[in-house]
Amino acid sequence: MTGKGRELADMMERRKVDILCVQVTRWKGSKARSIGAGFKLFYYGVDSKRNGVGVVLKEEFVRNVLEVKRVSDRVMSLKLEIEGVMLNVVSGYAPQVGCELEEKERFWSELDEVMESIPTGVRVVIGADFNGHVGEGSTGDGEVMGKFGIKERNLEGQMVVDFAKRMDMAVVNTYFQKREEHRVTYKSRGVFYTDNEFKQVPLIQVVLPDDWETTAEVISETGRKVLGVSSGRRKEDKETWWWNEEVQDSIQRKRLAKEKWDMDRTEENRQEYKELQRRVKREVSKAK
Template sequence: MNRCKVDIVCLQETRWIGGNIGEEYGYKLWYFGAPSGRNGVGIIMTERLKDYVVHVERHGDRLMLVRLVIQEETINVISAYAPQSGRGAVEKTTFWDSLNELVRSCPDDQRLVLGGDLNGHIGVEAASYSGVHEGLGFGKRNDDGRMILEFATAHDLAIANSFFRKRRSQLITFQSARLETQIDYFLVRKGDFRACKDCKVLHREGCISQHRLLVLDLLVSIQVIKLVKAVKPRILWKNLMGEAAETFRSTTSTRFARETQDVSHMVVVTSRTFN
């Protein structure tokens, strides 16, 4: 994270057991996994963002939400791990239903960033899914990819991977021998897509031997509050004319006389003390 200048990481298939929080070297980790040691999701934050976290939700071993409030902006980060192609229909339906409910729980006026191993191929072409798919994907679409596209359409989300023209190596998120696929995605609200500056695979950064690190550059504006120093009002002597000059003279004379008396008293007291 430090080398790649990454502030937030969405983890999937961690295979860690149970849920917990870890903090070390300035990073904070929230995670949850099944008792069997299968699946598992997590989210890691850097030191400069971890204190903005106000809410964490763990939804089984495949979904997790972390909510940040940065000044007046709320950002919901979801880490998702969809069932693989070979899993049963019931398990897949349960996952997508849970993800639907989780996204609906995030108000429309709050930012949403969904990063996940969604185990589907959206394909290189947009076809009937233009708006959520910009036509810059990879490979051929399959049924699980259609579920991703239908989910994005239902929630008015854009699949960031498909909006940036990249080299082949920057599109492939999973590689095993000769098998090269795109199964990891970042989804954001269409209205917030203008804040996305780039999305690509860092092919030299392998999370494990097969998965590649997918990075989304998202602009979040943090206003710098300037401290205003209290300035003692200055007297504009040119404005002291007529009645204003007489009032100033009278007030100043009275104050000077009072302060002179106080100083005289202090000198006397001090003198007596030393005598």
């Protein structure tokens, strides 16, 4: 995420995305911060070199956040109430194929724990990079996935399917036919890495305790005594002030070069993309 916040916010604004799950943020800490353009990132990480998960919200929804649960640097969730509907958004990052089985089992145990803590009937969406192939077709698993997966199912993909069955959810991105480059996270030496999104949308009922007003008053008063009250003035955002036309133009060129390289992986296209990556870094440093 370092140096990428404003670029990410620009993409969300352009694509009209209100809520986005992100993985491999590599930010250490347990915080929430503005990334510009009216978006805020809630994140958690324990190592600045690996893992890290987060959820980005359009700022108009930030006040609707009721709970943030940071389980580990691979799993976190947000509970929101939007127009009277409770919604749980879970961001996850599964261990890669080469990781130890113990680490993979720990991830799925943490994800199970989060799901089991959500009351039956509440809406849940999981946006995650599961690092597995659920495979093409849906023979025998049509209740949890569509036929537009990719490649053959591997062990990690089977874990995804088993989880979907356990939680009565669906692997949503397998229901839509897309170009191959839009069905993978990235490609490396002919190996495809895929991500998946789960969704579960039953009807819900919300019941608040009778003494909610008293509870809210106690929480507010305690917050004032312990933390004090801010002036209300916002500091200039570190992630936005340098976002000038030159930086935006360089990032647009880099994005087009990346698309060109994805379509035709020649050495010439790779070098062009790498050079534009370096140019973006120079433009950002110059602007700052």
